[in-house]
Amino acid sequence: MISDVLRNPAQLFDVAGKTALITGASGSFGRGVALALASLGANLVLASGSQTELDAVAAEAESLGAKVTCIARRPDTLEDAQAMLDRAIDVFGSVDMMVVASGFNKPGFIQDQSYEDWQSVMDANVRGPWFLCKAVGSYWIAEKRKGKVLLMSSVRGRHGNYSGYGGYCASKSATDGLTRVLAVEWAKYGITVNAIAPTVFRSKLTEWMYGDNEIGQQTRARSLSRIPTGRLGEVEDLIGMAIYLLSPASTFCTGQIMYVDGGYTAA
Numbered sequence: 001m002i003s004d005v006l007r008n009p010a011q012l013f014d015v016a017g018k019t020a021l022i023t024g025a026s027g028s029f030g031r032g033v034a035l036a037l038a039s040l041g042a043n044l045v046l047a048s049g050s051q052t053e054l055d056a057v058a059a060e061a062e063s064l065g066a067k068v069t070c071i072a073r074r075p076d077t078l079e080d081a082q083a084m085l086d087r088a089i090d091v092f093g094s095v096d097m098m099v100v101a102s103g104f105n106k107p108g109f110i111q112d113q114s115y116e117d118w119q120s121v122m123d124a125n126v127r128g129p130w131f132l133c134k135a136v137g138s139y140w141i142a143e144k145r146k147g148k149v150l151l152m153s154s155v156r157g158r159h160g161n162y163s164g165y166g167g168y169c170a171s172k173s174a175t176d177g178l179t180r181v182l183a184v185e186w187a188k189y190g191i192t193v194n195a196i197a198p199t200v201f202r203s204k205l206t207e208w209m210y211g212d213n214e215i216g217q218q219t220r221a222r223s224l225s226r227i228p229t230g231r232l233g234e235v236e237d238l239i240g241m242a243i244y245l246l247s248p249a250s251t252f253c254t255g256q257i258m259y260v261d262g263g264y265t266a267a
């Protein structure tokens with residue numbers, strides 16, 4: 001007998017009518033995933049600190065046929081995370097997927113960097129995702145709902161760097177740990193938790209590597225020299241992985257750090 005999935009594997013990637021909460025939706029990855037999900041018929045709850053930038057992404061998503069609501073907040077507190085969840089429930093009745101694409105880097109060598117700057121990186125990359133997972137995961141567990149969490153790690157969660165990444169590398173290693181532990185704890189509830197770990201992709205976050213900044217140029221060149229596919233990433237390069245991790249296709253995949261890096265971590 002040939003099963004339904006083998007007859008129609010495309011159904012594994014069906015997210016139509018599902019609702020995604022996306023933080024960092026004004027950023028490169030957040031916008032890219034939002035527009036791809038919009039094209040697949042998902043509803044969107046878009047969050048970031050900038051209403052103006054959210055409005056622009058929302059207009060693009062609506063032009064692709066999506067229903068969208070925006071909330072101009074970063075996940076700085078548990079109340080912020082709860083407000084994003086409440087918005088999803090108010091507008092769409094629930095939430096099925098969460099993409100934490102908010103994140104930040106402030107490079108600085110530990111000899112020079114202030115504690116406050118280091119902490120700002122940890123807050124954006126670890127504390128915010130923790131608040132979001134706490135709010136949304138608690139809701140799914142209480143309501144006996146399944147869900148999919150996608151966190152953004154980095155190859156820097158696994159590799160060190162030469163460019164003052166004492167905050168960033170530590171924060172992404174913490175992301176990897178959070179991904180694995182929540183995946184283990186939540187598997188019994190039908191909640192998957194995975195992370196994408198990109199190499200250098202072009203975005204606002206990496207703009208400093210594409211301009212005149214000497215350390216930035218060295219950082220980009222060093223990454224590029226180690227990438228077997230011979231180029232850095234563009235947002236389109238991670239959409240396939242994101243859709244896989246947010247769709248029924250990945251039901252048996254959890255706690256994984258998925259390297260989308262042109263082979264960087266293989267070399």
Ligand SMILES: NC(=O)c1ccc[n+]([C@@H]2O[C@H](COP(=O)([O-])OP(=O)(O)OC[C@H]3O[C@@H](n4cnc5c(N)ncnc54)[C@H](OP(=O)(O)O)[C@@H]3O)[C@@H](O)[C@H]2O)c1
Pocket residue numbers: 023024025026027028029030048049050053074075101102103104120123124125128152153154155197198199200201202203204205206
């Ligand atoms: N691009 C890369 O090469 C690369 C590689 C590996 C991993 N990543 C990770 O991928 C995620 C998305 O990065 P991206 O490249 O899309 O960057 P991006 O274009 O700069 O977008 C980052 C998003 O995060 C929000 N944000 C900025 N500072 C924040 C803060 N302090 N607290 C909370 N939110 C903040 C920004 O929105 P508002 O300022 O409007 O709030 C923006 O929407 C990040 O976690 C990043 O570490 C990126």
